[in-house]
Amino acid sequence: MTTHPFPVIAPEPLSRVTYGTPKIALVSGGLGVYWGQFDGLLDTVRASASTIADRIEGIGATVTDFGVVSDPVDGAAAADRIRQADVDLIVLFVSTYMTSAQVLPIFKYGGAPVLLVCLQPGRSMDHANFGTGDWLGYAGSAGLPEMCVALERLGLPARSVSGYLDDERAWTKIGRYVRATGVVANLRRGRYGLLGHLYPGMFDIASNITSTYSTFGGHVEILELDDLRRLYDGVTDAETEAALTTVHRVFAVDEEADLENISFQARVSVALDRLIEEYDLDTLAYFHMGNSDDIYSRLATAFPIGATLLSTRGVPTVTEFELRAGIAMFITGQLGGGGTFTEGQALDFDRGHVELGHNDAADASITSDRPVLRNLEVFHGKSGGGASVEATVRPGPVTQFSIGELHDGRLRFIASEGTAVPGPAIRIGNTTTRVDFGCDPGDWTDAWAQSGSTHHWSMAVGHLAKDIEVLADLLGAEFRLVQP
Known part of the structure; x- marks a missing residue:
């Protein structure tokens, strides 16, 4: 119930019981062939993932970053590690386009509900100066429907939040999932x-x-x-x-x-x-x-x-x-x-x-x-x-x-x-x-x-x-x- 047993007569009777934080797995995905084609794209994905991890921890969770999944082999390995970590929620960062085969093992064997997070780096592309690699850093919306179909075909709920990294509207929604995950974990125990x-x-x-x-x-x-x-x-x-x-x-x-x-x-x-x-x-x-x-x-x-x-x-x-x-x-x-x-x-x-x-x-x-x-x-x-x-x-x-x-x-x-x-x-x-x-x-x-x-x-x-x-x-x- 409590992280530390409280005394029979609480020193401060209005002090509320506290609970542990939920355990959340963060995993990012992108089509592996892109990394060799476009210098800096993988670095952009990793930097965005780090920002997402920090924001989720700030809401009130323990986040483990399982890295970037680039192909189905990566996905199977990540699924094993996530399952062993016994997490309460899996957050998949849909950073750019990727195939559903890369993440199906995570969905099926990760052992926790999945939230798809599609947050591009900024509010809008710099259309006059962007090239293909820059655009791909904003292309999570290209892969998001495929991720949702994959979940549906596995008989799992498709949950997603789309926006940009500093989008407080999106973070309000993500925050609800993080807090609800903590409640679910405490209800289970x-x-x-x-x-x-x-x-x-x-x-x-x-x-x-x-x-x-x-x-x-x-x-x-x-x-x-x-x-x-x-x-x-x-x-x-x-x-x-x-x-x-x-x-x-x-x-x-x-x-x-x-x-x-x-x-x-x-x-x-x-x-x-x-x-x-x-x-x-x-x-x-x-x-x-x-x-x-x-x-x-x-x-x-x-x-x-x-x-x-x-x-x-x-x-x-x-x-x-x-x-x-x-x-x-x-x-x-x-x-x-x-x-x-x-x-x-x-x-x-x-x-x-x-x-x-x-x-x-x-x-x-x-x-x-x-x-x-x-x-x-x-x-x-x-x-x-x-x-x-x-x-x-x-x-x-x-x-x-x-x-x-x-x-x-x-x-x-x-x-x-x-x-x-x-x-x-x-x-x-x-x-x-x-x-x-x-x-x-x-x-x-x-x-x-x-x-x-x-x-x-x-x-x-x-x-x-x-x-x-x-x-x-x-x-x-x-x-x-x-x-x-």
Whole structure:
């Protein structure tokens, strides 16, 4: 999960978990006969490849340059080396014309998705002074269709970005692939906890674990409340006091809050940290209805503080056994948008806003102010009561991201972009954010509900729909954009 284990009580509770960078293979191609015919052309290709490698590393990746493939023998040798390197993405620099035979082994045996990058040295040729060799340095577009056909005939997706070396439009697209590749790598290694049971009757969020594994990889760890109870029993008074110090740094405590319940939740938060650490979890989805005052029912109602602290640190911890919403938050967090657990709340037709939120926990890294701990006599639809988290996502661009499961087990990625805006909010210990989607609130609600989204999802800051679309492409998931 983390590059270095984090302590049970983080020194800086808002410091997020960090992950390793993806491994990317860069290989360049060109027709070998050109090198002897035109002095300097191979040097131009190598110089451009070096620039591309530096730019990709600057985005956040470890790049290995496998050199220039000049013929099919080079291609077969490069494919072997790339496969042994166990990379996450292959970037083929289509520098000039080349035959598909040169790179078919890389496509078929390289062992990673392929992105074709066709970046010429400059915006335009110097037509008055260029000769054939100079032109060939700009001729990647001559070979690009052949590369795409080769991928299609192998049954592989053809992905390409064309432009010039300093083309920021092109680099924005390449950056999406690099970041999405990192997310895919972390999903493949991810560990997702399920603690307790599904909220009774909430079938839209029920997840087929095999379908989840088929798309994301990773591992789903099935946990019992006994696992948490064992760790809770080991928490000392000193550790609880340290946790309370963290609570008062992160939260604003309402004057009517139940301090005894907050202390209890602080102790549970220490146990939750240990649960995450012991099972090396990247997300945790939990629920236990309970109907008595036994320790298990009390533990099940004491997650809001600990779940907020974990979510804020980049370990989504969500109620109602919502495995896929937790993974959606895990994804948006890695894309730089954080992620807070969300569902529909109400529609404000006077202001043209959709009000979104949920009870229990928040991601304090994306809230407008410190979350408030507000006491609730009862958690609606659940057992028990106590301190609950009230917060609002900060104003600005936001993205809703849901992972729906279709009738045949396939997953659908669903995204919608809008703007979080200020406005009145009810004070009931829930997260509440007003979003303007640029359309009638009823139209957005219908389109979102009919998209295949479950009634829970991740709300993240920033406009991330294009990043999510690229991620869906790399994972082989369906993508749907909801912008009525």
